[in-house]
Amino acid sequence: MMIDASFWVAISFFIFLGILIYFRVPQKVKNVLNENILNIRNQISEAEKLKEEAKNILSEQEKKISNSKAEVKSMIDKANEDSEKNIIKTNEEFHILMDNRKKNAEERIKQMKNQAVKDIKNASIKIAIESVEKLLKNSLDKSKLDKIYLSSIEETKLALKKKSS
Numbered sequence: 001m002m003i004d005a006s007f008w009v010a011i012s013f014f015i016f017l018g019i020l021i022y023f024r025v026p027q028k029v030k031n032v033l034n035e036n037i038l039n040i041r042n043q044i045s046e047a048e049k050l051k052e053e054a055k056n057i058l059s060e061q062e063k064k065i066s067n068s069k070a071e072v073k074s075m076i077d078k079a080n081e082d083s084e085k086n087i088i089k090t091n092e093e094f095h096i097l098m099d100n101r102k103k104n105a106e107e108r109i110k111q112m113k114n115q116a117v118k119d120i121k122n123a124s125i126k127i128a129i130e131s132v133e134k135l136l137k138n139s140l141d142k143s144k145l146d147k148i149y150l151s152s153i154e155e156t157k158l159a160l161k162k163k164s165s
Contacts, residue, residue, distance in 0.1 A: 123163045127156045 020026060131152030 120160065120163055123159055124156065127152075127159045131156065 131149075134148055134152060
């Protein structure tokens with residue numbers, strides 16, 4: 001029988017397989033692979049838990065955002081409402097102030113008018129008294145009296161015109 005190299009390769013192969021089986025290398029490889037599989041499964045389940053946690057956190061944050069948006073909207077609405085009330089209040093106060101000023105101006109005008117009427121009355125009374133005094137002093141005859149009377153009326157008219165201007 002001829003023993004060639006392939007025989008020795010076959011023998012070495014079987015010895016190698018025997019050593020592997022003796023030292024339980026396939027079981028160790030299987031155990032390592034099982035551990036890796038378990039580790040990967042644990043990581044996947046942990047990742048799924050983290051994903052669920054992230055979804056929960058995301059939904060909570062979205063709720064907070066929607067609540068914040070609603071709160072901001074209500075704050076803006078309240079601010080608009082308050083500003084409208086303030087504008088209306090300020091407008092009313094302005095109108096009241098203008099009405100008061102108008103009343104004060106009308107009252108001053110009325111007072112000035114009354115004072116002007118009093119001044120005109122006083123001036124006309126003074127002029128009338130002066131005219132009567134002149135008439136009495138110069139009451140000589142009727143023609144002279146008529147002239148004085150007419151001139152007094154003219155003086156009264158002129159004096160009234162000067163006072164009213």
